[in-house]
Amino acid sequence: MTTRKLMLITGASAGIGAEFARQYSARGWDVALTARRTDRLEELAKELEDKHDITALVIAQDLAKANSVDAILKEVKAAGRHVDGVINNAGYGLPGTFFNTKWKDQAAFMRVLYTAPIELTHKVLPGMVERGFGRIINIASLAGYTPGSNGHTLYASVKSGMIKFSESINAEAKAAGHEDVHCTALCPGFTWSEFHDVNGTREKTKEMPSWLWMEAAPVVEAGIEACERGQPVIVPGAVNKGLATLTRILPEPLGRMMVGSQSKRFRSAD
Numbered sequence: 001m002t003t004r005k006l007m008l009i010t011g012a013s014a015g016i017g018a019e020f021a022r023q024y025s026a027r028g029w030d031v032a033l034t035a036r037r038t039d040r041l042e043e044l045a046k047e048l049e050d051k052h053d054i055t056a057l058v059i060a061q062d063l064a065k066a067n068s069v070d071a072i073l074k075e076v077k078a079a080g081r082h083v084d085g086v087i088n089n090a091g092y093g094l095p096g097t098f099f100n101t102k103w104k105d106q107a108a109f110m111r112v113l114y115t116a117p118i119e120l121t122h123k124v125l126p127g128m129v130e131r132g133f134g135r136i137i138n139i140a141s142l143a144g145y146t147p148g149s150n151g152h153t154l155y156a157s158v159k160s161g162m163i164k165f166s167e168s169i170n171a172e173a174k175a176a177g178h179e180d181v182h183c184t185a186l187c188p189g190f191t192w193s194e195f196h197d198v199n200g201t202r203e204k205t206k207e208m209p210s211w212l213w214m215e216a217a218p219v220v221e222a223g224i225e226a227c228e229r230g231q232p233v234i235v236p237g238a239v240n241k242g243l244a245t246l247t248r249i250l251p252e253p254l255g256r257m258m259v260g261s262q263s264k265r266f267r268s269a270d
């Protein structure tokens with residue numbers, strides 16, 4: 001039986017999630033990779049197992065489905081493992097506005113980016129507390145700090161919710177004396193991944209200045225290190241930190257005006 005810890009990563013088939021898998025496996029963790037695209041997960045699992053002395057489980061699931069969290073945990077258990085860490089990362093942006101999108105798409109969005117990560121956290125925490133060790137990183141966003149804007153609808157709300165949720169879980173674990181159970185919200189700004197291809201804004205975002213963008217690797221590294229320190233929230237990168245500070249000091253109407261005028265550059269609200 002292995003003594004290696006297991007990190008369960010949602011949305012591991014691309015972008016930030018795949019980078020988490022690379023960095024945790026390089027640190028000697030086993031990984032359980034989940035997303036919908038099995039071929040991508042299997043390719044990544046092979047890459048990681050070839051490169052490091054670790055085991056990578058592949059669990060194909062669509063988090064929009066109501067029973068997906070239970071199905072993922074059942075597969076982890078069937079492999080004879082328990083979850084030592086979770087990266088709640090799977091996500092996307094829904095193009096369009098609240099008015100011109102279908103409720104089923106908004107409901108699926110809420111499920112994948114909000115209720116599924118919360119359900120997963122609720123179901124793995126008791127085991128972490130019992131074993132006295134746990135690491136949970138919730139991928140929020142800088143958007144969780146900024147005012148809502150045309151076409152951003154639930155994205156900003158959900159990411160803001162993930163920040164508050166992570167702060168609360170981290171505080172609850174500390175208050176209960178579970179010093180080695182940490183929960184961190186990671187709040188990236190613009191990060192190179194497939195996110196802007198999936199939401200159809202790649203052409204628009206290509207015109208944005210390069211200094212606004214970060215590679216996934218330093219974003220992920222900042223998240224892992226913050227979680228190790230027991231820090232409840234981390235905004236990676238100097239530019240993003242500056243922008244997060246601006247959102248706190250600007251008068252609200254001015255913040256809304258600025259985000260409103262800029263959101264056309266990175267949101268598709270048609």
Ligand SMILES: NC(=O)c1ccc[n+]([C@@H]2O[C@H](COP(=O)([O-])OP(=O)(O)OC[C@H]3O[C@@H](n4cnc5c(N)ncnc54)[C@H](OP(=O)(O)O)[C@@H]3O)[C@@H](O)[C@H]2O)c1
Nearest residue numbers: 011013014015016035036037063090091190191193194195
């Ligand atoms: N990139 C940015 O600029 C940025 C900025 C701030 C925050 N974020 C956040 O970072 C997280 C990761 O995004 P990313 O930038 O890495 O985007 P990405 O490259 O498009 O990766 C998104 C991942 O989520 C998975 N996913 C999407 N829908 C899913 C579903 N229904 N069930 C299971 N998995 C699903 C995708 O896998 P499958 O398609 O294979 O299912 C993929 O692995 C998201 O939560 C996003 O909101 C990104």
